[in-house]
Amino acid sequence: MRSCAARLVWSIRKGQGREMALQSAKQYETVIGLEVHVELATRTKIFCGCSTEFGGAPNTHTCPVCTGMPGALPVLNKQVVNYALAVGLATNCEITRYCKFDRKNYFYPDNPQNYQISQLYLPICRNGYVEIETPAGKKAVGIHEIHMEEDAGKLIHDEWEDCSLVDYNRSGVPLIEIVSEPDMRCAEEVIAYLEKLRTTIQYLGASDCKLNEGSMRADVNLSVRKVGAPELGTRTEMKNLNSFRAITHAIEHERERQIDLLLSGQQVIQETRRWDDTKEYSYAMRSKEDAQDYRYFPDPDLVPVYISDEWIAEIRNRQPEFRGEKMARYREEFDIPEYDIGIITDSKHMADLFEETVAICNAPKKVSNWLMGETLRLLKEKGMDAGDIRFSPQNLAKLIALVDSKAVNSSVAKDVFAVMFEEDVDPEQYVEEKGLKTVNDEGALRKTVEEVIASNPQSVEDYRNGKEKAIGFLVGQTMKAMKGKADPAAVNRILKELL
Amino acid sequence: MELLSYGAVELATAIKEGKATAVEAMEAVLSRIDAMEEKINAYVTIDRDAALEEAQEAQKKIEAGVLTGVLAGVPMAVKDNLCTEGMLTTCASKILGNFVPAFSAEAVVKLKQAGAVMIGKTNMDEFAMGSTTETSAFGETKNPWNLEYVPGGSSGGSAAAVASNECFFAVGSDTGGSIRQPASFCGVVGLKPTYGTVSRYGLIAYGSSLDQIGPLTKNVSDCAAVLEVLAGHDTKDSTSIQREDTDFTSALVLDVAGLRIGIPRDYFGEGLDPEVKTAVLAAAQAFAAAGAIVEEFDLSLVEYAIPTYYTIAAAEASSNLERFDGVKYGYRTPEFDGLHNMYKKTRSEGFGAEVKRRIMLGSFVLSSGYYDAYYLKALKVKAMIKKAFDDAFANYDLILGPVAPTTAPRLGESLSDPLKMYLGDIYTISVNLAGLPGISVPCGTDKKGLPIGLQLIADRFCEKKLIQAAYTYEKLRGAFGLEH
Numbered sequence: 006m007r008s009c010a011a012r013l014v015w016s017i018r019k020g021q022g023r024e025m026a027l028q029s030a031k032q033y034e035t036v037i038g039l040e041v042h043v044e045l046a047t048r049t050k051i052f053c054g055c056s057t058e059f060g061g062a063p064n065t066h067t068c069p070v071c072t073g074m075p076g077a078l079p080v081l082n083k084q085v086v087n088y089a090l091a092v093g094l095a096t097n098c099e100i101t102r103y104c105k106f107d108r109k110n111y112f113y114p115d116n117p118q119n120y121q122i123s124q125l126y127l128p129i130c131r132n133g134y135v136e137i138e139t140p141a142g143k144k145a146v147g148i149h150e151i152h153m154e155e156d157a158g159k160l161i162h163d164e165w166e167d168c169s170l171v172d173y174n175r176s177g178v179p180l181i182e183i184v185s186e187p188d189m190r191c192a193e194e195v196i197a198y199l200e201k202l203r204t205t206i207q208y209l210g211a212s213d214c215k216l217n218e219g220s221m222r223a224d225v226n227l228s229v230r231k232v233g234a235p236e237l238g239t240r241t242e243m244k245n246l247n248s249f250r251a252i253t254h255a256i257e258h259e260r261e262r263q264i265d266l267l268l269s270g271q272q273v274i275q276e277t278r279r280w281d282d283t284k285e286y287s288y289a290m291r292s293k294e295d296a297q298d299y300r301y302f303p304d305p306d307l308v309p310v311y312i313s314d315e316w317i318a319e320i321r322n323r324q325p326e327f328r329g330e331k332m333a334r335y336r337e338e339f340d341i342p343e344y345d346i347g348i349i350t351d352s353k354h355m356a357d358l359f360e361e362t363v364a365i366c367n368a369p370k371k372v373s374n375w376l377m378g379e380t381l382r383l384l385k386e387k388g389m390d391a392g393d394i395r396f397s398p399q400n401l402a403k404l405i406a407l408v409d410s411k412a413v414n415s416s417v418a419k420d421v422f423a424v425m426f427e428e429d430v431d432p433e434q435y436v437e438e439k440g441l442k443t444v445n446d447e448g449a450l451r452k453t454v455e456e457v458i459a460s461n462p463q464s465v466e467d468y469r470n471g472k473e474k475a476i477g478f479l480v481g482q483t484m485k486a487m488k489g490k491a492d493p494a495a496v497n498r499i500l501k502e503l504l
Numbered sequence: 505m506e507l508l509s510y511g512a513v514e515l516a517t518a519i520k521e522g523k524a525t526a527v528e529a530m531e532a533v534l535s536r537i538d539a540m541e542e543k544i545n546a547y548v549t550i551d552r553d554a555a556l557e558e559a560q561e562a563q564k565k566i567e568a569g570v571l572t573g574v575l576a577g578v579p580m581a582v583k584d585n586l587c588t589e590g591m592l593t594t595c596a597s598k599i600l601g602n603f604v605p606a607f608s609a610e611a612v613v614k615l616k617q618a619g620a621v622m623i624g625k626t627n628m629d630e631f632a633m634g635s636t637t638e639t640s641a642f643g644e645t646k647n648p649w650n651l652e653y654v655p656g657g658s659s660g661g662s663a664a665a666v667a668s669n670e671c672f673f674a675v676g677s678d679t680g681g682s683i684r685q686p687a688s689f690c691g692v693v694g695l696k697p698t699y700g701t702v703s704r705y706g707l708i709a710y711g712s713s714l715d716q717i718g719p720l721t722k723n724v725s726d727c728a729a730v731l732e733v734l735a736g737h738d739t740k741d742s743t744s745i746q747r748e749d750t751d752f753t754s755a756l757v758l759d760v761a762g763l764r765i766g767i768p769r770d771y772f773g774e775g776l777d778p779e780v781k782t783a784v785l786a787a788a789q790a791f792a793a794a795g796a797i798v799e800e801f802d803l804s805l806v807e808y809a810i811p812t813y814y815t816i817a818a819a820e821a822s823s824n825l826e827r828f829d830g831v832k833y834g835y836r837t838p839e840f841d842g843l844h845n846m847y848k849k850t851r852s853e854g855f856g857a858e859v860k861r862r863i864m865l866g867s868f869v870l871s872s873g874y875y876d877a878y879y880l881k882a883l884k885v886k887a888m889i890k891k892a893f894d895d896a897f898a899n900y901d902l903i904l905g906p907v908a909p910t911t912a913p914r915l916g917e918s919l920s921d922p923l924k925m926y927l928g929d930i931y932t933i934s935v936n937l938a939g940l941p942g943i944s945v946p947c948g949t950d951k952k953g954l955p956i957g958l959q960l961i962a963d964r965f966c967e968k969k970l971i972q973a974a975y976t977y978e979k980l981r982g983a984f985g986l987e988h
Contacts, residue, residue, distance in 0.1 A: 069607055073827045075600070076587040076609060076706040078741050108823050110870075112847055119826035169843075171831070300870035302879060305713035305820055308742050 029268055033229045035260045036237055037195055038149075038187035041202060042180050043212045044156065044220040045088045051155050051179035052079030052122065059218075063161075063172035071177035073117030078306050081106075085179040086129070086310060088211040089153050090320045092181060093130030095205050095327065096148050100317055104129045106153070106307045110300045114171050115157040123182075125301040128152035129310075135205070137197040146198045147186030154180050181211075187226065187237060192256040196249050199223060204328045208353045213392055216248055225256060228273070229263045238263070239273040243287060245280045255280040255287060262287075331356060339369040345377055352391030355380075361398035366405050375401060379419060383426050396429045404432040414492055417441050443492050447499075450483075450491060454499045457482045468504060476500060507532045508988065512578045512673040512726040516619070519566060519577040526566065526577030526621060529672070530559035533579045533623055537670050545645050546655075546665040548584045549592045550624035555579070558621045566619070574729050576619030581671035583662050584625040585632055586612055586717070587706040591622070595708050596640035597630045599828045599835045599854030609706025610738050611675060611717045618733040623671055627661030630856045631825065632682055632710040634658050635925050636918045639858040644915060647689060648986055649954055653912040656686030662720045663690035669988055673730055674720045679711045680813050681907070681932025683718045684944035688907035688957020691946045691985060693727045693974070694720045698964045699939035700745035703738030709824040711817035712743075714936040722985070724945065724975040728752040731967065747965060755968035760976045761795030763969075766900035768803035771931055777910045783948035783956040784906045790980045791904070791973070801899070805892050806934065808885050810926055813933040814862075815869050815882035821859075822866025828854065861922065890938040897963040902973055906931055907944045907957035931959060941967045945974045946984045955984075 050057055053070035069077035093100055104127045108120040133148035158176035162169050183202065189195050203214040203221060214221040228240035243259060246252045263273050276292040326334070328350050335346045350356045355376060362372045384391065404422060407413045413421065413436055421432050421441065436442055444450060457479055458465055467475040476497070483496045507515070507524055518524040534552055541547060559579070565571035582588060585595045587605035594600045608616075616622070629639040637660025638644040645660045647653040648668035655664040659676025663686035666674050676683045678696035687694025695718045702717040709715060719730035735750040767788055772781055792798040830836035830850030837849035855863070869878035896903060908928055918925040935942040940961055947958035958977070962970045978984075 072832065074606065074833070075593070075595075075603065075708040075827065076605065076607075078705050080740060080742050110823050110826060112826065112829060114829075114831045114843070117827065117832060119829055120823050298872045300823070300867060300872075300875075302819060302823070302870050302875070305711075306709075306742060 030264050032231055033264050033267070034232045035190055035256070036187045036228050036230060036240075037189040037191075037256065038226040038240075039183075039185045039189070039195065039198065040224040040226065040242075041183040041185075041199070042222040042224075043092075043183065043202075043206055043214060045085055045179040045181060046210060046212050047082055047084045047088070047179055049082055050177035051082050051085050051153070052177055055177065057178050061174055063170070064174065066174040067176070071117070072173050073119075079122060079304075081307060081310065082179065085153055086312070087320060088179075088209070089129045089151060089181050090312065090317065091209045091324065092183070092206055092211055093133065093151050094317070094321055094324060095209060096130070096133040096135050096151070096183070096202075098130035098133030098148055098151060100312055101127050101129050101131060102312050103127065103309055104312065105309045106304045107301045108304045111297050113157070114169065115160050115176070117158065117171075117173060117176055121155060121157065122304055122307070123154035124152035126303065127309075129312075135198065135201050137194060137201050139194060139197065144188075144194070146188045146194070149184040149186050151181050151183050154182060156180050187228075187240075192253040195225070195252060195256060199249065199252070204351060204353075207392070208325050208327055210353075213390075215390070216246075219247075222246075223252060225252065225259070227256060227259050227263070229260060229267065239275050241273065241275065242277045243280055244277060244290070245282075247282065251280060251282045254282075254285055258285065259287060325353065339363070339373075341369050341373045345373045348381070349373065349376060354394060355391040358394060358398055358401070362401045362405075365398060365402035368405060368409075371405050371409075372401065375405070375422070379422050380426070383423065394426075396425045400425055400429060400432055407432055407436060411492055412436065412442055414443055414489070417443070417489055441490060444487060444490050447495075450487070450495060451499055451503075453486050453491075454483055454496065454503060457486060458500075458503060465504065476504075508536055508669040510672065511722045512575060512580075513729045515672055516574060516576050516578050519563075520572075526559040526563040526579075527556065529577060530555055530579050530621060530623070533669075533671060536668070537623070540648075540668050540670055543646060543651055544648055544664050544668050544670065545643050546626055546661045546668065546670050547581070547624045548594055548596060548627050548640075548642050548661070551591060554591075555621065555623050562619060562621050571619050573617065573619035573733075575615065575673075575733060578620050578672050579623045580615060580620040581623050581626045581662055581665045581674040582612060582615075583628055583659050583674070583676045585628060585677055585708045585710075586625075586675065587708065588612055588622065588625065591625065593625065593708070594642070595631045596628045596642055597828075597855065597859070598641045599851070600708075600833075601641065601835055603834050605706070607706065609717075610703035610740065611734050612706065614733055614736065615675070615730075620673075620733075626659070626665055626674060626676075628676075629658035629660070629682075630859050631708070631821070632658040632677055632679055632715075633821070633858050633862050635681070635685060635928050636913070636915075637661060637664075637686070638915065638919055639856055641856060646915070647912050647954070649691060649912075650952065652914055653954060654689065654915055654918070656689030656908075656912060658682040658686075659694075659720060660686045660690075663687050663692055663694065666690065666692045666720050666722060667986060673722070673726050675717060675730070675734070676720050677707055677710075677715055677717050678932075678936065679714045679716075679817060680929045680936050683720060684907050684932050684935075684942055684957065684959060685929070687720055687944040688946070688959075689912040689955065691949075691955030691957075692720055692722060693724055693943065693945055693978075694718065695727050695731060695943045695967070695970070696935065696941060697731060697735065697967060698745070698941045699936075700743050701747065701750075701941075701967070702734045703736070703741040703744050705738055705740040709820070711820040711936075712824060713820060714813075714817055716936075724943075724971060724978045725753070725756055727943070728756055728971045728975070731971075749965065749968065752967055752971055755971040756975050757972050758976050758979055760791055760973055763791070763796040763902065763973060764900045765791055765796050765798045765902050765904050765973075766801045766896055767798065767904050768806070768896075769800050770803045770806040771905035775909050775927065775930070776906060777950070779950040780906050780908070780910060780956050783950075784904070784958055787947040787958045787977060787981075788904055790977060794976060794980060796973075798904070801896065803892055803896055803903070805885070805889050806930065809889060809934040809937060810930060812882045812885045812889065813929070813937060814865065814926060815878050816886060816937070818862045818866035819870050819879050819882075820866070822863045822870065825855075825859070825863060830854070858922065886937045889934055893934070893938045893940060893961075893963070901962070901966070901969050903961040905959050905961075907959040908932070911950045911952065911954035911956055935961055940964055941970055943970045943974050945977060947977075947981065
């Protein structure tokens with residue numbers, strides 16, 4: 006991770022002397038606060054029993070409540086509160102014992118009631134923090150509040166028919182909004198904060214937190230001020246940031262844009278800007294003057310939520326071992342590299358898989374190797390996340406046992422693993438059914454090697470003339486003849502003997 | 505004619521005993537409607553075929569012994585702000601003029617389960633905003649006692665339908681007096697239950713924290729029976745209350761001896777029509793004569809009820825009515841230029857003047873910079889009003905007073921002066937602000953021959969006290985009603 010100061014290099018502008026620009030830009034520090042929306046992993050919506058499942062045909066996961074039909078009333082899904090509490094406790098928040106829902110009023114067709122049920126006056130969690138690692142050491146980023154709210158539907162503009170259609174499948178999907186304090190000073194800190202939130206929330210099972218799929222969305226509030234100035238500068242809010250890369254670039258560009266404005270004697274206008282990732286450019290969506298008056302007031306259709314000591318204790322007892330604790334334990338318990346620990350614990354799913362497999366086979370290094378090697382390779386190849394891994398610890402342990410007992414060689418094992426990765430097959434059964442077991446019959450192997458030597462006189466001669474590489478070809482030929490089911494070390498040994 | 509004079513429970517009994525049939529009852533009501541509707545205009549929608557078909561179905565089930573509910577075979581009228589599956593539900597507004605709900609309100613479902621048969625949907629002030637049923641987009645309803653006068657509102661269609669025998673009972677909704685006041689003006693019984701007693705699911709909201717559904721009936725016995733059907737916890741309504749004591753008919757007992765009744769002096773001051781005052785105090789005398797302990801007291805804060813109510817109800821309404829935007833259902837302006845223009849034209853053309861007035865008022869009190877001064881302050885006053893009633897109920901079982909300062913005004917009189925119309929709600933709205941139950945029972949007529957209503961108010965969950973007192977008073981008072 007680069008330090009925050011190193012980023013100043015970016016502030017060199019056309020038509021300005023490099024040194025001068027650097028000096029001028031150095032006078033400013035960046036102040037960043039984040040509003041992060043996280044879609045919760047409940048089965049049903051926040052105020053009705055409709056499914057939250059992604060990708061149904063338009064308006065199939067809807068009912069009178071989430072389409073704003075006259076007379077329909079919301080009823081709170083308790084699991085939403087459970088998840089919000091879990092995230093609040095994991096981020097050291099104070100819990101609002103008597104919290105309420107408010108209506109945020111604004112007209113837009115994706116919002117069937119023309120008000121969004123959210124929390125303004127009494128959000129469920131307040132005054133928390135998360136700790137992030139920076140080059141200068143640990144740093145606490147304050148959490149101003151976490152509140153619960155409902156998602157809106159989706160507008161689809163049909164250019165052909167020149168009309169707009171609405172899909173309310175997303176309408177009423179539960180969200181929490183995590184509002185940070187303006188405690189971050191550069192893109193690296195922002196990314197570290199987001200990664201910390203993401204792993205924490207994933208560990209809780211409260212969301213899969215995928216930026217590219219929108220289950221985690223971050224809006225960046227950014228201002229600049231002279232270093233040491235007591236007051237905050239005028240901020241802008243950046244929207245439409247769908248990847249860590251987009252967030253990093255948007256922060257760098259916005260910082261430059263604001264410093265340029267100030268250096269040229271202009272002012273920053275408080276406004277909402279939209280990031281265009283393909284053009285690497287942001288444009289103003291609306292200024293503060295156009296800001297709507299949302300006329301927030303407590304939703305009279307919902308009763309206040311009283312959160313008891315027992316409820317909090319119940320959630321606290323169910324909190325998992327978080328990443329930091331897990332990493333520390335791994336260092337104690339397992340003899341695997343720090344790098345592996347980092348990767349494995351980055352996803353709770355992978356960490357669970359690792360621990361459960363080790364519990365069966367007691368071979369942490371081998372399990373880790375499978376995860377670091379083939380698993381990561383296949384995930385990357387297929388564009389999947391660690392959370393998408395489907396094979397079971399039982400099957401991975403069986404595969405490791407097959408290799409250990411030399412029942413299969415490593416290249417067969419990789420082939421079997423690829424199938425297991427796709428379909429979670431039982432490797433023992435699969436190897437049996439497909440006849441992939443290594444042939445350990447010394448006589449049969451020796452016979453095959455003799456045949457290979459007989460039919461490849463050129464290679465044999467090359468080897469005898471000192472071309473060491475030629476033996477590789479002969480091993481390959483033998484393996485081919487054995488359909489891969491031989492132990493390459495044994496083949497090598499017999500070849501050397503016979504030659 | 506004789507069949508039409510039956511109360512709802514009487515009719516159900518007659519049908520069960522084979523003295524009448526559900527079909528005869530429905531036919532009688534429909535011919536009564538034929539004779540009266542042109543003058544009264546109590547209904548927005550009547551589906552004659554469906555009504556008769558349903559009555560036939562009900563009769564078959566009653567004869568087969570599978571439909572035994574307390575209202576089995578009884579024709580009912582439902583206020584047009586309660587959703588009815590497959591039947592127009594307009595809230596008497598152009599903006600919902602073509603709206604057919606996909607589900608029925610919980611209250612309607614319960615009444616049907618008890619065997620009641622729907623005649624149609626009754627007229628009302630648009631979105632229940634008004635006290636005269638003149639703000640309806642489908643013409644005003646007239647008072648059956650005198651067609652020159654309003655029936656009250658907003659459940660004016662329901663009250664007029666009961667008074668004119670165009671149904672055997674009706675349901676309405678009461679946000680600031682919308683059941684009790686038209687009941688008073690039309691000389692019928694109307695009860696607004698404790699907030700949370702009847703599910704609001706399927707009631708098209710006006711002021712969500714104040715709205716309650718309740719019965720409008722010919723007598724107190726019917727009122728208790730219908731309320732018993734309506735009441736009950738509903739998981740679809742978060743504000744619905746779990747209560748066990750909903751056997752309201754058990755309170756139909758002739759006894760007020762020892763009952764402590766408080767008469768708030770604040771309800772008998774300036775603005776109260778002397779004839780109304782005399783009739784209500786005479787009713788108080790009747791209670792005292794029957795052994796009740798009647799005394800005067802100061803309730804306080806009465807003058808704050810109207811501004812508090814119009815702040816809270818309008819604020820909630822401004823948000824509740826946002827969904828009527830031309831996007832999903834209801835009226836959409838035929839020609840528009842872009843989304844914003846569509847919203848603006850649809851809502852400008854779709855809503856009437858009184859609804860627009862309250863949306864503007866509500867939007868204003870919620871707007872940034874005014875929220876604390878108006879809305880939040882109103883919530884605080886609401887809590888104080890509730891406290892004043894709590895103090896009163898520490899000393900009294902019931903509070904007795906008028907329903908409205910006057911009898912029904914002439915048609916057209918109120919529309920020109922909305923503030924005067926708002927002041928007419930002075931005795932009813934505190935009951936909604938405090939979430940209390942209240943009942944309106946006829947207690948006489950004025951010189952013009954228009955009915956006067958007596959209001960009894962009880963503490964939360966004490967509907968049984970209301971019913972017992974009202975039932976006893978009804979017997980003391982003797983027969984009341986229009987000669988048909």
